[in-house]
Amino acid sequence: MKRIIESKTGLSNEVLIILIGSIHGNEKEGIRAIERTFQRLNNGNFEINGKIIGIAGNLKAIEAHKRFLDHDLNRCWTDEHIQQCLSNPNDLVNEDKELVELYHLINEVLSEDYKQKFVIDLHTTSADNGNFLVYPGKVDETTIAEKLGLPMITNLDDYLQGTTLLKYYSSEEVVSFAFEGGQIGSPKAIDIHTEGIWQLLQLSGIIAQTEAPKLLIDPKENLPSLLRVIHRHGVKVGDAFKMKGGFKSFQPIAKGELIAEDNNGEITAPKEGRIFMPLYQAAGDDGFFIVEEI
Ligand SMILES: [Zn+2]
Numbered sequence: 001m002k003r004i005i006e007s008k009t010g011l012s013n014e015v016l017i018i019l020i021g022s023i024h025g026n027e028k029e030g031i032r033a034i035e036r037t038f039q040r041l042n043n044g045n046f047e048i049n050g051k052i053i054g055i056a057g058n059l060k061a062i063e064a065h066k067r068f069l070d071h072d073l074n075r076c077w078t079d080e081h082i083q084q085c086l087s088n089p090n091d092l093v094n095e096d097k098e099l100v101e102l103y104h105l106i107n108e109v110l111s112e113d114y115k116q117k118f119v120i121d122l123h124t125t126s127a128d129n130g131n132f133l134v135y136p137g138k139v140d141e142t143t144i145a146e147k148l149g150l151p152m153i154t155n156l157d158d159y160l161q162g163t164t165l166l167k168y169y170s171s172e173e174v175v176s177f178a179f180e181g182g183q184i185g186s187p188k189a190i191d192i193h194t195e196g197i198w199q200l201l202q203l204s205g206i207i208a209q210t211e212a213p214k215l216l217i218d219p220k221e222n223l224p225s226l227l228r229v230i231h232r233h234g235v236k237v238g239d240a241f242k243m244k245g246g247f248k249s250f251q252p253i254a255k256g257e258l259i260a261e262d263n264n265g266e267i268t269a270p271k272e273g274r275i276f277m278p279l280y281q282a283a284g285d286d287g288f289f290i291v292e293e294i
Helices: 029-043 059-064 079-086 094-110 144-148 165-169 187-204
Strands: 004-009 015-021 050-056 116-125 131-134 174-183 226-234 258-262 265-268 273-276 286-293
Touching (some): 004 029, 029 187, 050 094, 059 094, 094 116, 144 187, 165 174, 174 187, 258 286
Parallel strands (some): 015 050, 015 116, 116 174
Antiparallel strands (some): 004 050, 226 286
């Protein structure tokens, strides 16, 4: 796997879109979707009003089919940690080497002169029903990502241990968000990512709007459009955390409902709300979240 999957540059400097796949090495659906997007662009006759670049995230973890090797590459994006890595280049664990490479590459691309800049980080989850956007910026009628019709979680980073890439790059000049395509390993997640990316290309104006967008999720599911996190259950190594079976993201839960078990016994919901990103894999330190509609 190469760091740059592919890149296409047109004549105008309207829009820059950076697509990132597999910052979690076991979530390969984003990379497949990026490859399909470039295939489609290469097979058609599209004028590119700017630049599109697809970047692979955690190369060593992708090879190993693991979320990460030494630490989570999507929880370490703070100025302090980056400076530490930059000043200690010969003594870095795997994810810190990846971090330094990504940092230099993304900064170089973002320094180019474009009127609108997007960083879109593609993920998949271990639970079913995981189609949503993690969107740290302000959401209003000008927000193109909202037009995908997916639930948007506004404040997830406030609850995570560590800082994500999308949060690090989110600024006045850069619209940065995570796009969760569905379940790890499912062909449907690749389809949803590919269709969602295509819609974003058209909505941003980097290619012309030539077709009506397809729905990414079934409106009958009646999912809320804007949500915020109100609780996180963190998991430590050795907790033996185990979710009860069958929870889907956004499923309503009652206060006191049994959610999971670990070495300390039963874990019940401290608040009423909707369950979000229940952990159904061994790796990861977020057991589950509770979200509520805004
Ligand atoms: Zn992920």
